[in-house]
Amino acid sequence: MKILFIGADNFWAEGVRHILEDMYAESVKLVSVQNACDYVSQNIPFEKYSFVFIDIMSCVPWIYGNLYSILNKGIEKIVFIQPLNSVSINVHNNLISKSIMISKHVAIETLKIKLMTPCAFEENNLTRSHYHQSNFRQSRAITNADELEVIRMMSSGDKIKDIAMRMNKSDKAIYHLISKIRLRMGFKSKHEFLFFLSTFKFYED
CATH class of the missing domain: 1.10.10.10 (Winged helix-like DNA-binding domain superfamily/Winged helix DNA-binding domain)
Incomplete structure (x- = not known):
């Protein structure tokens, strides 16, 4: 299994990899992208991923804005990681059915349940959009x-x-x-x- 983590919080990136390995009992390859150089050098648009995690507290908006072609492929789930105070995210209509929002303060067992169960749009703070765009700001509340x-x-x-x-x-x-x-x-x-x-x-x- 290969997963993509967009954001600067390396500890969370390694944490979700560890959790998925435990859940699926298989090796998980983590691809982490923190900036535009990572995005280009790792051929991100040409790879396929089972899960994509987007840390909206540290993700560079330009990267999120260029992810549509990746997110619209056969990805099992798109996981937006938000701060304690929820932030509304614009999500393209084509991606709503596989998108979930989780808090960075979520307990591990709750996270496992959310990753395994079908997406429920009504429970997420997601805004339907005909365009793939970002409307969130960067935050310093990441692991330094x-x-x-x-x-x-x-x-x-x-x-x-x-x-x-x-x-x-x-x-x-x-x-x-x-x-x-x-x-x-x-x-x-x-x-x-x-x-x-x-x-x-x-x-x-």
């Missing part, structure tokens, strides 16, 4: 480099004090970063979040 590095080290089993020392930050600052990521990922329990990290792996190209 410090947060991503904390996740990498925690996933490798490093302790908070070691992480703080390597990053030249206080223990309190590291705990604050972890708390922000946990809430963004929709984990209510600290133990559930730590268990997820223990099974999480970063794959290098």
Whole structure:
């Protein structure tokens, strides 16, 4: 299975790949696009994908505006990832039947259900359109480099004090970063979040 993730949040991109591998019990190839250079260099328009994830908090609107030919192919589901405060998205009539909107704070089990069940337009904040266009703005509410590095080290089993020392930050600052990521990922329990990290792996190209 091949999936396309449009946006700058690498942690979420790897997270959905991990979740789909668990759901379908098969290998999932992740193609991530953060800018126009990625879009062109990876031959994005000429590939086919089972799922396309569009992070409207960090997606470059130009890329979304040029995705129609890809999204109109045999894609199982188009997943718009929105911030906590929902944002209306213009979606072409031809794409409505396979589009869903999820919150970046959604719990993992809820996400799995949404990915597996048929799309229900009435439950989404999607606007029917005869044109494929974007009307959303970029947001800074994405996983930044410090947060991503904390996740990498925690996933490798490093302790908070070691992480703080390597990053030249206080223990309190590291705990604050972890708390922000946990809430963004929709984990209510600290133990559930730590268990997820223990099974999480970063794959290098």
